[in-house]
Amino acid sequence: MNRLLSLFSGGSPELLPRPIGAAFLEGLCRIFQAGLVFLVVQEIYRSYALPDHPLDLPLLWKLAAALGVWTVVQYGISLRAYDATFTAAYEASARGRIALGDHLRRLSLGYLNSRDPGDLTTMLLEDYAQLETAMSHYLPQLVSALAFPVLFCLGLSFWDWRLALALFAGLPVGCAFIFASRRLQDWLGRAHVAAKIDASSRMQEYLNNMREIKAHNLGGAKFQRLERAFRSLKREAIRLEGIVGPLVMVGIAATRTGLSLVVLLGVYRLVGGRLDPLVFTGFLLLGGRVFDPITLVLTNYAEIRYSLLSGQRILELRRQPIPQGKGEPPREGSIEFRNVTFAYGDTPVLSRVNLSIPSRSVTALVGPSGSGKSTVARLIARFWDVRDGAVLLEGRNVKDLDPDRLLSRISMVFQDVYLFRDTIGNNIRVGNPEATQEQVEEAARRARCHEFIQALPQGYDTRVGEGGCTLSGGERQRVSIARALLKDAPIVLLDEATSSLDPENEQAVQEALQALVEDRTVVVIAHRLKTVRHADRIVVLDQGKVAGWGTHEELLEREPLYQKLWGLQQQAERWELGATA
Ligand SMILES: Nc1ncnc2c1ncn2[C@@H]1O[C@H](COP(=O)(O)OP(=O)(O)OP(=O)(O)O)[C@@H](O)[C@H]1O
Numbered sequence: 369m370n371r372l373l374s375l376f377s378g379g380s381p382e383l384l385p386r387p388i389g390a391a392f393l394e395g396l397c398r399i400f401q402a403g404l405v406f407l408v409v410q411e412i413y414r415s416y417a418l419p420d421h422p423l424d425l426p427l428l429w430k431l432a433a434a435l436g437v438w439t440v441v442q443y444g445i446s447l448r449a450y451d452a453t454f455t456a457a458y459e460a461s462a463r464g465r466i467a468l469g470d471h472l473r474r475l476s477l478g479y480l481n482s483r484d485p486g487d488l489t490t491m492l493l494e495d496y497a498q499l500e501t502a503m504s505h506y507l508p509q510l511v512s513a514l515a516f517p518v519l520f521c522l523g524l525s526f527w528d529w530r531l532a533l534a535l536f537a538g539l540p541v542g543c544a545f546i547f548a549s550r551r552l553q554d555w556l557g558r559a560h561v562a563a564k565i566d567a568s569s570r571m572q573e574y575l576n577n578m579r580e581i582k583a584h585n586l587g588g589a590k591f592q593r594l595e596r597a598f599r600s601l602k603r604e605a606i607r608l609e610g611i612v613g614p615l616v617m618v619g620i621a622a623t624r625t626g627l628s629l630v631v632l633l634g635v636y637r638l639v640g641g642r643l644d645p646l647v648f649t650g651f652l653l654l655g656g657r658v659f660d661p662i663t664l665v666l667t668n669y670a671e672i673r674y675s676l677l678s679g680q681r682i683l684e685l686r687r688q689p690i691p692q693g694k695g696e697p698p699r700e701g702s703i704e705f706r707n708v709t710f711a712y713g714d715t716p717v718l719s720r721v722n723l724s725i726p727s728r729s730v731t732a733l734v735g736p737s738g739s740g741k742s743t744v745a746r747l748i749a750r751f752w753d754v755r756d757g758a759v760l761l762e763g764r765n766v767k768d769l770d771p772d773r774l775l776s777r778i779s780m781v782f783q784d785v786y787l788f789r790d791t792i793g794n795n796i797r798v799g800n801p802e803a804t805q806e807q808v809e810e811a812a813r814r815a816r817c818h819e820f821i822q823a824l825p826q827g828y829d830t831r832v833g834e835g836g837c838t839l840s841g842g843e844r845q846r847v848s849i850a851r852a853l854l855k856d857a858p859i860v861l862l863d864e865a866t867s868s869l870d871p872e873n874e875q876a877v878q879e880a881l882q883a884l885v886e887d888r889t890v891v892v893i894a895h896r897l898k899t900v901r902h903a904d905r906i907v908v909l910d911q912g913k914v915a916g917w918g919t920h921e922e923l924l925e926r927e928p929l930y931q932k933l934w935g936l937q938q939q940a941e942r943w944e945l946g947a948t949a
Pocket residue numbers: 481712715717735736737738739740741742743744
């Protein structure tokens with residue numbers, strides 16, 4: 369039961385008692401109203417059926433007045449129930465979305481990478497919207513369907529247990545039929561969800577990669593994939609409705625056969641003089657309505673199960689373990705890789721890597737493409753946990769450190785810079801949300817972006833588009849360096865930080881980076897060896913292993929791979945000079 373409530377509320381079952389109580393109270397109100405109507409029918413029936421029983425008009429007026437008053441009371445109760453139900457539904461989805469968003473933030477990148485972004489978007493938006501509908505509409509229906517037939521059955525049994533039995537005879541058959549077909553319904557529901565996720569992913573891919581699509585003239589092919597995804601979504605939706613609908617109809621028909629049995633049995637017993645006509649009338653009056661809540665639930669059964677699937681998907685994600693660790697990260701930043709082996713899924717990337725990066729030194733990672741340089745940097749920030757061995761900060765395993773606090777000690781500048789849809793000032797403030805305007809501007813000056821920001825229409829208050837698409841690659845890169853400067857962390861990871869800068873800016877930004885790396889532990893990844901030849905130490909990686917390390921001069925003397933890479937780059941530069949000459 370607990371699990372069901374958790375599924376219904378997307379992980380906030382504590383919000384359910386109020387709407388369930390409200391739905392129950394609302395149902396009781398309706399029964400009371402039906403009771404008053406029955407008293408009116410009884411009085412009229414008696415005045416016609418019993419010669420010595422004149423019509424009690426004062427009683428009928430009183431009943432009419434009571435019905436009027438009750439309608440007002442019922443309206444008030446319904447209003448409260450409506451309020452309680454909708455408030456709980458929106459509160460549950462808001463709480464759930466926030467909790468899930470926070471959980472996603474704390475999950476390892478390894479897990480997030482394995483998930484389709486379209487799937488996660490669907491979960492945060494559509495699955496919670498589905499649960500809102502479930503809580504606000506289906507939950508009250510379910511409460512009525514579960515509670516009131518039982519109450520009715522008990523109440524009517526006191527009147528005539530045979531008729532009560534006949535009335536409810538079809539119910540188990542109908543429910544059993546629906547229950548037996550639930551696997552098919554789940555299967556169809558899952559296929560529909562999968563089609564929805566696929567359509568959402570294709571849509572995201574289409575919109576996010578519009579530049580590449582246009583550049584490579586892929587409009588037709590990519591649009592066809594999108595079209596296929598939407599057609600498949602339509603097919604699955606029709607299949608879900610088309611198969612589940614008739615199944616549910618059969619279930620409802622089976623449930624309602626009880627009323628026909630009541631008529632047959634009632635007439636038979638009435639003719640035999642063994643049934644009070646008033647009781648028979650009561651059964652016919654109530655029997656028509658007693659199945660209304662059940663019919664409603666069975667009609668919505670597929671949707672209810674579909675909502676439960678949404679709840680299941682959400683809870684599964686919320687159960688994903690987040691990287692643990694409570695320790696305070698050290699203030700200094702010496703880094704050590706001790707026999708580290710790592711794989712992305714089944715693809716081995718690092719094999720028994722041993723590395724020592726002294727505090728307040730600049731270490732460059734170089735090597736051919738795919739040798740594992742970025743992976744080493746990501747493991748320092750614990751974007752993934754290593755498979756074997758350990759990454760140590762000042763001798764402490766990063767697995768034992770609080771992941772959030774660890775990240776607060778590391779500044780990162782990546783190749784691809786993402787800017788949030790916000791002002792450029794706030795985008796720099798990402799490095800330190802408490803920073804004053806002066807500090808933001810100072811960081812921007814040091815990162816050589818103050819001038820271009822001031823030239824923008826609203827200066828630091830200029831909004832940049834999603835992904836920073838209104839700034840050039842070089843400008844985005846400099847904003848991200850300003851962020852890192854503002855963060856003022858003891859460890860700095862630079863992954864191809866100057867890759868997208870034009871030659872004009874490069875010198876200035878190299879100076880800015882010089883300010884950033886001063887007195888910090890720096891790990892820099894660079895393809896252009898020239899930019900890191902003054903590093904304190906250069907580590908050469910080859911196919912996930914350390915091929916050698918030392919200063920530029922030492923490596924040139926004794927490390928064949930480094931010699932080769934250096935030679936190739938020298939050649940490339942000469943070729944470039946030759947080409948432009
Ligand atoms: N998220 C990921 N999932 C699966 N495989 C990955 C992932 N990231 C990188 N890889 C693979 O791991 C290997 C090492 O990648 P990594 O990015 O660390 O190399 P690199 O030396 O930094 O390469 P480059 O210089 O081209 O940026 C590559 O074979 C790459 O395809």
